[in-house]
Amino acid sequence: MLDLTILAATGTTLPDAPFQGRHLIGNVWTESAATFPRRSPSHGVTVSVSAQGTEAETDAAIDAARAAFDDGGWSRAPAKTRAAFLTRVADLIEANVERIALLETLETGKPISQSRGEVSGAADLWRYAASLARTLHGDSHNTLGADILGVVVKEPIGVVSIITPWNFPFWILSQKLPFALAAGCTCVVKPSEMTPSSTVMLGELLLEAGLPTGVVNIVLGYGQPVGARMASHPEVDMVTFTGSTAVGKGITAAASGTLKKVALELGGKNPQIIFPDADLDQAADAVTFGIYFNAGECCNSGSRILVHEDIAANFTARVVALSRKVVFGDPLHPDTQVGAIVTPAHQDKIDGYVQAAQAAGATVALGGAPLQVPGLAGEFYQPTVVTGVTTDMAIARDEVFGPVLSVLTFRTAEEAVALANASDYGLSAGVWSENVHTCLDLARRLRAGTVWTNTWMDGFPELTFGGFKQSGSGREIGRYGLEEFLEIKTLCMRVGRTRALWVRP
Numbered sequence: 001m002l003d004l005t006i007l008a009a010t011g012t013t014l015p016d017a018p019f020q021g022r023h024l025i026g027n028v029w030t031e032s033a034a035t036f037p038r039r040s041p042s043h044g045v046t047v048s049v050s051a052q053g054t055e056a057e058t059d060a061a062i063d064a065a066r067a068a069f070d071d072g073g074w075s076r077a078p079a080k081t082r083a084a085f086l087t088r089v090a091d092l093i094e095a096n097v098e099r100i101a102l103l104e105t106l107e108t109g110k111p112i113s114q115s116r117g118e119v120s121g122a123a124d125l126w127r128y129a130a131s132l133a134r135t136l137h138g139d140s141h142n143t144l145g146a147d148i149l150g151v152v153v154k155e156p157i158g159v160v161s162i163i164t165p166w167n168f169p170f171w172i173l174s175q176k177l178p179f180a181l182a183a184g185c186t187c188v189v190k191p192s193e194m195t196p197s198s199t200v201m202l203g204e205l206l207l208e209a210g211l212p213t214g215v216v217n218i219v220l221g222y223g224q225p226v227g228a229r230m231a232s233h234p235e236v237d238m239v240t241f242t243g244s245t246a247v248g249k250g251i252t253a254a255a256s257g258t259l260k261k262v263a264l265e266l267g268g269k270n271p272q273i274i275f276p277d278a279d280l281d282q283a284a285d286a287v288t289f290g291i292y293f294n295a296g297e298c299c300n301s302g303s304r305i306l307v308h309e310d311i312a313a314n315f316t317a318r319v320v321a322l323s324r325k326v327v328f329g330d331p332l333h334p335d336t337q338v339g340a341i342v343t344p345a346h347q348d349k350i351d352g353y354v355q356a357a358q359a360a361g362a363t364v365a366l367g368g369a370p371l372q373v374p375g376l377a378g379e380f381y382q383p384t385v386v387t388g389v390t391t392d393m394a395i396a397r398d399e400v401f402g403p404v405l406s407v408l409t410f411r412t413a414e415e416a417v418a419l420a421n422a423s424d425y426g427l428s429a430g431v432w433s434e435n436v437h438t439c440l441d442l443a444r445r446l447r448a449g450t451v452w453t454n455t456w457m458d459g460f461p462e463l464t465f466g467g468f469k470q471s472g473s474g475r476e477i478g479r480y481g482l483e484e485f486l487e488i489k490t491l492c493m494r495v496g497r498t499r500a501l502w503v504r505p
């Protein structure tokens with residue numbers, strides 16, 4: 001018997017009709033000739049029908065953003081004005097959490113409690129960006145000689161394309177858009193074709209907050225042609241993308257034609273290293289959280305643990321026991337902790353990794369198959385723990401993006417660092433030990449953009465986030481997240497006419 005914790009369908013009434021998504025171009029809601037549906041991964045019903053953008057519609061959105069930037073009404077407005085707008089948006093997000101969270105859950109399959117947390121947490125990102133807007137300043141150089149004054153100023157980079165994925169649609173958009181706006185940029189946004197609706201709802205709130213014409217434009221649709229055009233268009237100054245490493249490489253190539261700036265937040269294969277002297281109860285709880293949060297469909301998923309050999313069997317048994325208690329099931333039930341997998345194709349991909357690992361000699365200690373949730377037609381996957389994993393297996397190297405934990409073992413700290421760093425990715429990593437020297441030593445040697453010690457996935461708007469290696473380039477949130485959207489300009493000013501520059505008269 002599997003002995004998992006599963007919540008059956010709640011019988012909650014779903015919306016009467018699918019949400020209708022349209023583009024927002026120059027502050028006007030626009031339709032397309034074609035539309036595309038989104039089927040709920042948990043409930044199997046169509047939850048939204050969206051306009052399917054074309055290249056011409058993408059160009060129109062970029063033109064609107066360009067005109068708004070060049071006009072200067074936003075890009076040269078006092079920071080106080082921009083901060084006030086961002087704060088109004090934050091207030092409106094907070095007032096609309098329920099409405100947005102329901103669509104977010106129905107499109108992504110994530111639990112409603114986590115959608116609520118995602119949307120209300122995103123409001124805080126808007127507030128934080130508002131607070132940063134008024135701190136922008138450059139440098140002055142008053143030591144270059146009696147007749148020279150140097151001033152380094154920061155300016156908005158220009159028109160920014162924002163392309164987002166399906167796993168945290170509202171949160172990831174809010175890691176980018178308010179910071180770009182705080183800097184004075186104008187934007188074109190494309191949400192994932194699987195989760196367009198919360199971005200459209202944000203568009204409604206932007207208008208309600210008094211969005212100046214063309215400052216934010218939204219185009220719905222697929223990577224081709226919409227995303228590709230946003231990455232290559234000559235009038236776009238920067239592309240910021242969150243998504244898969246493969247698409248990120250394509251975006252870099254598309255952007256190279258005009259050498260526009262590219263910022264990438266990509267995948268991860270994030271290790272948690274557990275030493276024998278760790279608080280093993282807390283570590284087991286954090287490992288369980290790290291792998292099942294958002295059904296493992298999370299760039300920060302702690303998808304591999306490196307456990308000291310002496311405690312590996314005992315620690316794995318603890319994680320398996322906790323995994324049985326994690327509440328899987330109907331995302332609309334308030335107690336559910338893990339919901340549905342985003343598409344049937346993705347479910348197959350997850351299962352493929354588990355079956356391949358088993359065929360290569362790994363052991364499935366728990367789960368390892370799709371999960372039936374009574375009363376629901378969607379896709380769910382069992383909490384899965386795979387032991388005996390070795391570095392040559394795909395499950396140890398690739399981003400599985402599902403509720404599947406790989407367990408590897410180590411003998412020495414040196415070996416743990418080498419194993420952790422033996423990855424194309426470098427997004428995040430964790431160290432569990434009660435010895436502060438162990439924590440600090442490893443934290444400094446791990447090649448990852450974020451290292452957690454004795455915690456996992458704690459995050460704050462103030463703490464910058466981003467990846468080493470193929471996990472991306474550039475940084476989001478925090479002070480550095482704002483800096484990404486700025487150009488730096490030097491003003492070198494001659495004061496008075498005390499000498500000839502080159503040729504004496």
Ligand code: NAD
Nearest residue numbers: 164165166191192222223227228243244247265266267299
């Ligand atoms: P994806 O790369 O398939 O799609 C992301 C976005 O890119 C979507 O909007 C999609 O329509 C668009 N797109 C697709 N092809 C394109 C093209 N040729 N040109 C331009 N745009 C194109 O990613 P996904 O499956 O939606 O999201 C999952 C991935 O996102 C995972 O790899 C995950 O690790 C990553 N992710 C990273 C972070 C981070 O902060 N590092 C956060 C969340 C997700």
